[in-house]
Amino acid sequence: MKTISGLYTDHYQLSMAEGYFLAERKTDRVTFDYFFRRNPFGSGFTVFAGLQVLFDMIEEFRYDSDAIDFLHQRGFQDEFLDFLKNFNFQGSIYAPREGEVVFPTEPILSVEGNIIEAQLLETLLLNTLNYQSLIATKANRLRQSAGNRSVVEFGMRRAQGWAALHGSRAAVAGGADSTSNVQSAYTYGLDSSGTQAHSWVQSFGDELTAFRTFAEKRPKNCVLLVDTYHTLNSGVPNAITVAKEMQQRGEQLLGIRLDSGDLAYLSKKARTMLDEAGLHKVKIVASNQLDEYLIKSLIQQGAKIDIFGVGTNLITGRDDGALDGVYKLSAVNGKPTIKLSEDVAKLTLPGRKQVVRYYNGNDEFFADGVLLAEENSNGVKTIFHPEYPDKKSQVEGLKKEILTSKVFECGKALVEKKNIQEISEYRSHRVSHLADEYKRFEYPHIYKVGLSDNLTQLRQDLSSEIRGRQ
Amino acid sequence: MKTISGLYTDHYQLSMAEGYFLAERKTDRVTFDYFFRRNPFGSGFTVFAGLQVLFDMIEEFRYDSDAIDFLHQRGFQDEFLDFLKNFNFQGSIYAPREGEVVFPTEPILSVEGNIIEAQLLETLLLNTLNYQSLIATKANRLRQSAGNRSVVEFGMRRAQGWAALHGSRAAVAGGADSTSNVQSAYTYGLDSSGTQAHSWVQSFGDELTAFRTFAEKRPKNCVLLVDTYHTLNSGVPNAITVAKEMQQRGEQLLGIRLDSGDLAYLSKKARTMLDEAGLHKVKIVASNQLDEYLIKSLIQQGAKIDIFGVGTNLITGRDDGALDGVYKLSAVNGKPTIKLSEDVAKLTLPGRKQVVRYYNGNDEFFADGVLLAEENSNGVKTIFHPEYPDKKSQVEGLKKEILTSKVFECGKALVEKKNIQEISEYRSHRVSHLADEYKRFEYPHIYKVGLSDNLTQLRQDLSSEIRGRQ
Structure with missing residues (x-):
């Protein structure tokens, strides 16, 4: 076409x-x-x-x-x-x-x-x-709220069709650090990133096996999604187990991702659990209906989030x-x-x-x-x-x-x-x-x-x- | 690309x-x-x-x-x-x-x-x-409000970049009659339409000459935009002059377009002026920030509008x-x-x-x-x-x-x-x-x-x- x-x-x-x-x-x-x-x-x-x-x-x-x-x-x-x-x-x-x-x-x-x-x-x-x-204006607002934390543009699935191609470009021009959109990354030389979805975890049935397999096959820049079953009872503990196994192989888990629930509460709890396991370097990524106001508020409430993934609100320029x-x-x-x-x-x-x-x-x-x-x-x-x-x-x-x-x-x-x-x-x-x-x-x-x-x-x-x- | x-x-x-x-x-x-x-x-x-x-x-x-x-x-x-x-x-x-x-x-x-x-x-x-x-859902709502009046999708300039291509298609699938988007019309076999902008009128300096030239050069499906200077004092009277000249040549002015001011008030006044000039067949097109609620309200207030041109609110799916x-x-x-x-x-x-x-x-x-x-x-x-x-x-x-x-x-x-x-x-x-x-x-x-x-x-x-x- x-x-x-x-x-x-x-x-x-x-x-x-x-x-x-x-x-x-x-x-x-x-x-x-x-x-x-x-x-x-x-x-x-x-x-x-x-x-x-x-x-x-x-x-x-x-x-x-x-x-x-x-x-x-x-x-x-x-x-x-x-x-x-x-x-x-x-x-x-x-x-x-x-x-x-x-x-x-x-x-x-x-x-x-x-x-x-x-x-x-x-x-x-x-x-x-x-x-x-x-x-670009929206992305700059997100950048302003996020300060020196990272902002990743995640919205391709909710973008207005082919708007995605230039939307991701404009998001990065406006202050996002990278995008999930590979076509834009290819066309415009952007950084792209992304590791796993709920389907990865579900497809293994067992979360620990899912995490372990992913970390074995793709140890670089590995981020584990911890909310498929229960964030604090299952996701974070399993991620900690895998992070330690990676350490023993001389590898480093990049982060965990929270995608539901209260992101301030969960990020603080998860940070404590990671720190108690000596995993100070493991970052916390958060996503789920974020915008510049919610990011600002989460930071004010002491949320322990290192990377914000922003989807619909950025790529569609909501609320305008x-x-x-x-x-x-x-x-x-x-x-x-x-x-x-x-x-x-x-x-x-x-x-x-x-x-x-x-x-x-x-x-x-x-x-x-x-x-x-x-x-x-x-x-x-x-x-x-x-x-x-x-x-x-x-x-x-x-x-x-x-x-x-x-x-x-x-x-x-x-x-x-x-x-x-x-x-x-x-x-x-x-x-x-x-x-x-x-x-x-x-x-x-x-x-x-x-x-x-x-x-x-x-x-x-x-x-x-x-x-x-x- | x-x-x-x-x-x-x-x-x-x-x-x-x-x-x-x-x-x-x-x-x-x-x-x-x-x-x-x-x-x-x-x-x-x-x-x-x-x-x-x-x-x-x-x-x-x-x-x-x-x-x-x-x-x-x-x-x-x-x-x-x-x-x-x-x-x-x-x-x-x-x-x-x-x-x-x-x-x-x-x-x-x-x-x-x-x-x-x-x-x-x-x-x-x-x-x-x-x-x-x-x-398509938005277009269906507009269709519902407009009843048997026409709805034309006009939003390409405000579409989210290349979203326009499929947005116009979906608008017509959802109930719009046609689109202004020629690329979509070409790709998906849609009806497309559109005649003149304010720039046409401005470029002649004199509105009557602008209307007359357009009607002479493009008599088919001719719609004259009447609000560049003053809708009721200038635009509609000049359109009536040209419509009568067209009649004498055996041609028919399709319509006039209102793009600012109160569309209920202006359409009723314009309808009366057209009817008094015997121009019952000349249609009234209206545009300017229309959505399903405004169309419904205009119709309830007796607005004399035959064709609604809907831009931003349709092609971007505002407010969602x-x-x-x-x-x-x-x-x-x-x-x-x-x-x-x-x-x-x-x-x-x-x-x-x-x-x-x-x-x-x-x-x-x-x-x-x-x-x-x-x-x-x-x-x-x-x-x-x-x-x-x-x-x-x-x-x-x-x-x-x-x-x-x-x-x-x-x-x-x-x-x-x-x-x-x-x-x-x-x-x-x-x-x-x-x-x-x-x-x-x-x-x-x-x-x-x-x-x-x-x-x-x-x-x-x-x-x-x-x-x-x-």
Whole structure:
């Protein structure tokens, strides 16, 4: 089955593309911006992820003869289909690095190209960036709760079908240490791990034999699952027996895994039993409906857990399930354009833009400013709240950096591909520039994103002009 | 990018497979059951979906030389990898038809095979069936709310990455009429539709020109999006102008689309405006954060909507995000096995089993009975609640049918492939056998699933035997 082709898009993108083609607008140049309106999970920020995967998929975003035949059957016109046969995206993309900390309202990524290629790319781009940014943000929250303990992504069986492939990647980019998903590990060079399920133990009937056989056949990184029958009466004692047998062979049991019951209570009891048997090095892995809140609470209650296995809540991005990222037209042939809305918060930002990040005196991120692309950021002294321009922040003289740069041009990525470890390290480094109040789970401080005076004015002018026409 | 290979699994499946191989257990025969413990969305039932896709993927579940090299690097042993080179699933699968109405606790699907193939398949099977059943169930709820109005699946941009491919398929199997997802339409023969976005209108600057150009270039199935500037002052009047121009050319505007604001209020106003212009045939499409509750409420308030476009809430299965389906070992070499739990509800059902569906006198589904495979269902007079055996139901003399049959054997599907329309019709037909009280959204009646006396006894005996050993 072929997953990505030029058909990986919403039907209306092709309808509009045909319309632009037939209206002889195919050389019109446009800019689209990708942004979202709300951080997921009530988070104070979002981790931007998926960019390199998007680049890979753009290469496959073509129309082969089967796709052309299909579109012909569905009523698309031959003249347009002839054009599609040679289609490939040749536009430019401006974006921050994967792993960047980003915020609502600001144009995180911009696409510049002809009106057909920029339009056709929309669905693929949203589909890729929305999901991976959602999962990377969730993983970062788990990382925050787990501190220096390990987090392993375990959710493949509950992932939304093929979402698993990129979900596991995004989880590791966002702060998980490894995944159970072997296909993702293979495709993206992730660490993968996992030893045994209840079925292993059941299939032997006798738990001690099951543990012993596993330890004999796979002594390396061996973790024994201790809750098939009774955790404290059977699982842990049998694991201790096997751990000692391994010691005598010069081997080391890596850990035991708890997968049911109260994980704080059981981990403390199990730790004591292991320690009393001299097995201080045997780690405790815990899984079962974990999320960032439960991990935090378990740690606060003194749970003796070294490795957290997180499944459904991570890979599906519960409780949100989607990042609300959108892709809006902001310029046509150099002319800024806007989408009105009754709701001021939904007014789009017109024109080609740049995002500037300002630092405070403690080298922490202070605010992000959205400026017109042609503005010299050195001249911008004040940024204004996008909805309430009376609220403003002085940014003059602050240390600053331009957040986005051109990362893709003429069908090729301009930046060197990073491995997942590098992306995760960049994320970690960037998150460390955020003050704690933005990282709080409950009602975090709202990070300032403001518009330059020129952009505020342009938006106001365009909005008045259109409303004046009605 | 290759999506499905034998690596599409959790790491521990491969660890156990190697363990079974090295322990010389590779010819052991086992049975695993797929079941879930809770209907999603507080629903009274679940729509079973994804089976045919699973069959397709089993064909691709192999290990090529790249996969073998990868596993070698990750420490798997050569002897086992030699075995994997020739691996392909040759087991049997027992299941109902796609689109069947199924319930918690009952073994919906069973896999019989050697211990390695049955174990390795687990993750792929759960990943496929959990997600598609979740989405088909959600779609069926939307179908229920929408009645005879159309439902179009619109969620590709918010889908969890590549989940979109099978999500759109499952949505149509579950009751959506069509999808915006062209890749799924191509792969699974679905109807796809979609015309224009705000960007089309914006790109012309002037809404009337935008509508007029679209209608000229793509008159067939033309739907105009009317909320880019102002729905009632601008969008609807301009659409009416264009609809009349189309009429003069002998063409028909299919509809207008509302995508913001109050959909009840706006649809009624728009309907009146269209009707006053004599445009009774022009349909009203509505989208924007719809779900089954909002659709129901809009209809109750007299909204004049003909077609509902549902995005995020359908394709991600909000508010659940996952069906909690599991895959548990129930027999090894013909011997029943069980997984204990402190929680009686989590005790597994041992042995090879069959599911019998009983009808009441009104030809409605009355209850499902889980029997041992070797039992003659004619001899079963009573079924017992799985947790509280004092609660029982008489089923003697009731019309009945065996729900599951062998659908896959020796690497091949035994049943003819159905197209998505047939699956959806079967679903609709089966849902019609459910009394209304099971279809209620709020606290639906709980459908009875009971165990035969023999199965109850077997579970009790195995449980006592194991507990006695501790």
